[in-house]
Amino acid sequence: MPTTFELELQSALPDNTVTFGEAIESKYWHDWSGLAPVQPLALVRPRTTQDVSIAMALCNERRIALVPQGGLTGLAGGAQPVAGGVAMSLERMSGVEEIDAVMGTMTVLAGTRLSEIQDAAEAAGLYFPLDLGARGSCSIGGNLSTNAGGNRVIRYGMARDQVLGLEYVLPDGTIVSSLNKMIKNNAGYDLKQLFIGSEGTLGIITRVVLRLQAKPISVATAMCGCPDYEAVLTLLKTARAKLGPSLSAFEVMWPSFVDCMTNGLPQLRKPFAEAHGVYVLIEASGFREEGESAHLEACLSTLLEDGVVNDVVIGASERDAKELWALRDSVSEYPKVLGAVIGFDIGLPTTLMGEAVDRVQREVKAQWPDAHVLCYGHIGDSNLHVVVNVPSAGAHQPHSEVDALVYELVRSMGGTISAEHGIGLVKKPFLSFTRSPEEIALMQRIKAALDPHNVLNPGKVF
Template sequence: MTDRGEAAFIEELHAALGAAVFTGEDIPARFHNDWSGLPPVRPVALIRPRETAEVAIALQIASRHGITIVPQGGLTGLAGGAQPVAGGAVLSLDRMSGIEEIDPVMASMTVKAGTPLEVAQKAAEEAGLFLGLDLGARGSCQIGGNLATNAGGNRVIRYGMAREHVLGLEVVLPDGTVVTSLNKLIKNNAGYDLKQLFIGSEGTLGIITRVVLRLQAKPLTVNTIFCGCQDFPAVLELLKGARARLGPALSAFEVMWPSFYDFMTANLSELRRPLGRSHGIYVLLEQSGFDPEVDSGRMEAVMGEMLEAGVVEDAVLASSDRETRDLWAVRDSVSEYGKLMGPLTAFDVGLPTSCMAEVVAAIEAEYQARWPGAILLVYGHIGDSNLHLVANVPAAGAHQPHDEITDLVLGAVRAAGGTVSAEHGIGLLKKKYLHFTRSDAELELMKRLKAALDPADILNTGKVLAL
């Protein structure tokens, strides 16, 4: 696109959308990159619509001029899915925020896509209901971005991935067509389930503008316990025991290797170490239920059995909301990496749980052999086979060996039959590794879908697929 072409695009945007359009130095720096660590890119224009019709107008104009549009939500993604591209514009949903309706009978909530997750959670709670989706970035991530990446988070073991919380969508296609399907029915088998095309597509097929979320009954009790175990086999025994005894009441099972637990608690003064001594591995369990007279005793009984059997070496049960927050603060401290580490190479992978310890050990050994003394933090939502690794080589400074680290980690994941992305998408950073997880036939079908819905390749050009 020539400068003249960009000028014509911007001129038409200004004429149609006025104060919703920003250019040049007027584009705030926060819109120049997402949380992936990629170098900032200033887009040719920033569009901040307030309603779906303005999104449609922006895409119609971009389509006419052949300009890429990169959708942005809360910018908390780690794969570069919301990263601006050179010569392209950015469309932020941050002004399209708010709860439109809560239907207590249908147990649903209709929200605008730019609504922060935490806002939606609080609105559901105030209505006496519960939104099961939960992420550490809840205060800044947005519903539209959660769906575009099919986010997972802390409670997938009970409530499922983001797509499990969606009843209906409104989406704008690359040519500006608005498809409104704000379904509230749990059972609706009338033709193709079109919403599933856009959930997890990372803004490459359409821009989500409004959502109908499925809500749950609000738990009357929540019990949280922090455990220390000797090793990963003990963690697997604890997981099996908790599933068997707690059933669907088990709502979180978070595991932290000592690399993560020791590093974060040593470097963040506000974190309290829940246990008195060190252990081989740590587990945070959450049980949520509806029987205040029974639930706490059930959790204590399970922990008593695990302690007696030697599966758990030590445990602390939160006895107040404050203690619960303190226990979760250790796991949620991932948002503080920027204060503690330099440039990161972060991974969000899925692995068969049974072989997870062996894969982690092999990665750690090879990582330290190549970069002695480098940092590798390991933790994850192990109840749903999701593992996170965060790497930094201090000696490399700003010139981190990202490619070499990625080849090492994702090569091990591929060999173990895992997935290169469990809940953060593919974006830019994992695009060349997608074939580690998907077959040629699957990749070809993805390309056919992209070509059918976005033949001019306007939306999030260059993301996810190598076209």
């Protein structure tokens, strides 16, 4: 027999909006965090902001937990359902509503996939710079909820830097629509910033006004082999000085990552015949008619002469560039190459990254000698990814032990336990490693003010 709440929820929303119990597909039971699946009491798939508001208000009134879900590509458990609660997937709220070429904006629904936004911007002769490996699966609402960064933060900033306006639903069902298109709008508090990066704990984003950029007319890509991390820092400093704003990506990969992925995936080509201490994928994009390749080559040739860079491969075509990026984007193939992994998305002062990689590789292998420890990241914006796999542990990887080791290292070096993916459930025990007691207390006060009954994505972050 359906409960009173289930009957109320079903009758309050349009037909085919709510699914219950065993009829809910298992894909809605979990995200990419690797946590054990949780079957929600109900799944709501709204088509309109009004649907979101109705469901949210009813859950708030009945004190039933509601967990918003985007593309389910998060790694911290932020979209993990709550037993006995409602999961709300925004996948039906998808589509580009307007592109304003004069203002340089795009208005989209929160469930729109990132790749669709990129394609729509390109079709309009513009450019949306936020880019992630999960671009074909992740949604813009999820990107904003976790303040995603991706590959081109060094030039364009994080997800929050791409947003001009938001529409969102508060825990009591109130719809707040502030679809601002103006870059300059300093009338009172910038409320949208509360909801960007809050992991769906303060409100549900339903509509977004995105800031678009001019589309670069030329892109140059190169892979560099450097002797050590000190050389990488010199390369970064020089590239910033010589290329200026045309420097659009600076991806660093240690041999642990390059060797593992090229050996495990035969379709990937090794960037160089000889091994190097550290590898850097560098991209320059701009608006020079003569192209960016000559400027990138001039920058790198001096570094080659000085021994800062040992070897360089420059993509001579778009196909070459895609092959160079394929190595960096191969992270989606971990299950095929390694099986179960323990992943980290951490931030550290850029100058300490080399030391951090040496320490984490040494300390993990001291406890698990057969461990694979893969390191790579967006070093230009202080973001390091660490992936650990212990073959002898099989499917039962030592998550808690490795977490404690890596996050203690982060705390000791003044870093952050989350550069992009948020806190969710997975990183919750370590929030104090990064935030002070006063900061956490203020976050909790904001949560209590907006969601006094703790019904919206409860148990996440704190």
